[in-house]
Amino acid sequence: MMDRQQLAEDVERPVPRVRRPDRSQADPNPGSIDELIPEDHPVRLVWELVEGLDMTGLYAKIRSVEGHAGRPATDPQILVGLWAYATMEGIASARRLAKLCYRDDAFKWLRGGVDVNYHTLADFRTDYGEWLEQQVVDVVAVLMHEGLIDLNCVGQDGMRVRASAGSGSFKREAKLEERLQEAQHQWEHLQQEFENGATEPSARERAARQRAARERVERLERAKEERKKIEAGREARKKGDGQQARASMTDPEARRMKMGDGGFRPAYNLQFATTLDTLVIVGVDVINAGSDGGQMEPMVEQIETQQGALPGEYYVDGSFSVNDDIDHVAQRGVTVYAPVKDAEKKKREGKDPYAPQKGDVPQVAAWRQRMGTEEAKVKYRQRSKCEWPNAMCRNRNLQQFTVRGLTKVKAAVLWYVLVHNLLRMVVLRAQRASAVE
Numbered sequence: 001m002m003d004r005q006q007l008a009e010d011v012e013r014p015v016p017r018v019r020r021p022d023r024s025q026a027d028p029n030p031g032s033i034d035e036l037i038p039e040d041h042p043v044r045l046v047w048e049l050v051e052g053l054d055m056t057g058l059y060a061k062i063r064s065v066e067g068h069a070g071r072p073a074t075d076p077q078i079l080v081g082l083w084a085y086a087t088m089e090g091i092a093s094a095r096r097l098a099k100l101c102y103r104d105d106a107f108k109w110l111r112g113g114v115d116v117n118y119h120t121l122a123d124f125r126t127d128y129g130e131w132l133e134q135q136v137v138d139v140v141a142v143l144m145h146e147g148l149i150d151l152n153c154v155g156q157d158g159m160r161v162r163a164s165a166g167s168g169s170f171k172r173e174a175k176l177e178e179r180l181q182e183a184q185h186q187w188e189h190l191q192q193e194f195e196n197g198a199t200e201p202s203a204r205e206r207a208a209r210q211r212a213a214r215e216r217v218e219r220l221e222r223a224k225e226e227r228k229k230i231e232a233g234r235e236a237r238k239k240g241d242g243q244q245a246r247a248s249m250t251d252p253e254a255r256r257m258k259m260g261d262g263g264f265r266p267a268y269n270l271q272f273a274t275t276l277d278t279l280v281i282v283g284v285d286v287i288n289a290g291s292d293g294g295q296m297e298p299m300v301e302q303i304e305t306q307q308g309a310l311p312g313e314y315y316v317d318g319s320f321s322v323n324d325d326i327d328h329v330a331q332r333g334v335t336v337y338a339p340v341k342d343a344e345k346k347k348r349e350g351k352d353p354y355a356p357q358k359g360d361v362p363q364v365a366a367w368r369q370r371m372g373t374e375e376a377k378v379k380y381r382q383r384s385k386c387e388w389p390n391a392m393c394r395n396r397n398l399q400q401f402t403v404r405g406l407t408k409v410k411a412a413v414l415w416y417v418l419v420h421n422l423l424r425m426v427v428l429r430a431q432r433a434s435a436v437e
Contacts, residue, residue, distance in 0.1 A: 033112055036105040043085050043106040049422045050081045054138065057131050074114055079124045081110045087415045088423070090397035094122035126403055129411035133284075136414060137306045139421045140282050144307065148428040153276040154311035155386030156283070156299055156320065158292040159393075162400035163254035163266040163409075170246035170256065170266070173227060179249060180220040187213045223252040230255070251404040257290035268401065268409050272417075273299050274386040276315065280424050281389050281417050282307065286410040292319040296336075297328045310334055315383040323364050330363035337380050340371050389420055 037043060058076035085106065086097050098118040100107045143149045171179070190213050194206060201209070227247035235242035248254050248266060257267040269290065273283030283303045287295065296316055304310050311334055318339045326336050343353040354372025356365035370376050393416045401409050 033109055036109050041106065041109075042088070043109060045426065046085045046088065047081050047110065049426070050077060050084055053080065053135055055080070057134070058128065074116060074120060076124075078111055078114055078116070079121065082107065082116070082121065083125055083415055084419055084422070085110060087396060087419045090395070092397055092402055092412070094118050094125060094402075097121055125415065126408040126411040129407060129414060132411060132414035132418060136281070136284065136417050136421060139418070139425060140280065140307060143278075143280060143421075143425060143428065144309075146429075148425070148432065149275050149278045149280050149282075151275065151282065151303065151307065151309055152312040153315065153382065154273055154282060154303070154313070155276050155315040155383050156271065156273045156296060157317065157386045157390060158295065158319070159270045159272070159390045160257050160259055160267045160290075161270055161398060162259075163248075163251050163268055164401050164404050165248040165251035165254045165266040167256070167266060169248040169250045171223075171249055172244070172246050173224070176220060176224050176227060176247065176249065180217070180224065183213070183217045183220050187217055219252060220249060223247040223249050226252040253288050253406045254404070255288045255290060268406070270390075270413055271295055271299060272386070272389055273303060273311075274389050276382050276385045278424065278428060279385065279388055280421055280428075284410075284413060284417050286406060286413055288406060292317075293322045294325060296320045296322070296325040300329050300332065300334060304332075313337060313379075315380065315386065317383065323360070326367050327361050327363045330367065335370075336367055337371070337376060337383065338367070339380070340368055392420055 055076055058080075062073045062076075064070035064073050082097060082101065086092075086100075091097055091100070095118050097107070098116065098121055101111050101116050102108070140149070144151075190209060194210075224247070227245050230247060231242035231245035234245050251266065254266040254268065256264050257269065259265055259267065267290075269287045269292070271283070271285040271287065271292075272281050274281050283299045283306075285295070285299060285302065289295075296314070300311065300314065310332055313335045314329060315337045318341055321338045321341055326338065329336055340353050346353040352372075354368050356368060360368070371380075396416060396419070398413075398416055401412060403409060403412055
């Protein structure tokens with residue numbers, strides 16, 4: 001490459017004078033970590049919200065204590081802040097988050113010079129589902145106590161999210177048994193290899209290989225159990241169909257479900273109950289059933305257990321219209337608004353879809369008659385609002401899970417719910433303050 005001296009001689013002109021890098025010099029303006037981001041950066045709001053959460057349960061699990069040996073643990077408040085901001089920014093990968101902690105100023109500011117790694121972040125995201133659920137309950141309770149929300153109008157909606165498993169991982173009984181025997185043989189061979197000293201891996205490598213082999217055996221054993229459940233369900237619907245049942249080798253609890261585009265893929269079914277006037281999620285569950293039928297009563301029970309109160313009016317779409325659910329929920333004093341199935345078809349046949357049907361209990365008959373009134377039809381239009389939290393979670397990249405199993409999947413979902421409700425709390429408080437002024 002031609003240097004500047006040669007260039008100057010070739011064109012018969014003075015040597016160009018330029019400023020060249022000198023990386024041996026000290027930074028004249030080192031600054032502090034707090035100066036990495038401006039005062040109005042959203043990450044400061046996230047940290048403020050995280051500081052308001054109850055971390056007692058997380059600190060109680062730390063075994064490293066003052067006065068005893070052991071390396072200090074990473075402050076849980078930092079990890080909560082990192083995952084809360086990552087969720088808000090649509091980051092669901094622990095590996096990507098670990099890299100951003102050293103590349104992005106906002107994440108650098110959150111960790112405040114404390115080192116974090118991928119394994120710590122990945123484990124923390126899914127190991128504290130009970131704590132996350134309690135925080136969601138507590139935030140809703142605070143909002144109700146402050147009078148910012150109520151349970152007068154609640155809507156429930158289901159959302160199917162792609163599982164980590166691939167469609168090709170679903171196998172029948174014979175193939176699962178074959179793969180399980182291979183995994184068990186691999187585990188035994190690995191143990192013999194270590195005992196005979198055929199290889200001398202490091203302690204970390206040895207533990208990693210053993211863990212991978214052991215977890216593969218456990219997944220396949222679980223897949224066989226889940227396949228039996230699927231078989232029983234299919235057999236109950238259609239005799240002789242159970243033999244076609246398949247389960248995933250990589251995520252046994254995932255199920256093939258019909259998605260929004262009409263295709264069938266491995267997925268989980270998320271259930272959100274949302275206040276229709278303030279759009280706060282007051283109930284959340286994750287199931288591996290492809291249908292929403294039968295999910296209304298469990299959600300109402302969850303809301304009553306966690307908040308000590310029942311919804312006044314409950315809005316669901318036609319997939320939830322199960323007579324037993326409507327009956328049981330109505331007996332609790334909840335007014336159900338749900339479309340009557342095949343109403344238009346019955347009208348074309350000259351039948352009144354809103355008239356009590358043979359076998360209807362009083363609560364179901366009352367529901368039918370109610371949905372035939374103009375008042376109910378007008379009120380039911382607001383049900384679509386409960387789909388807004390689903391859309392917000394989608395916008396935050398809730399497209400496909402990177403974790404496996406109902407327990408870990410629900411923990412991942414709770415991060416989205418907690419972040420959603422914390423941000424709604426900020427908005428609702430601001431609206432109240434503005435109204436007062």
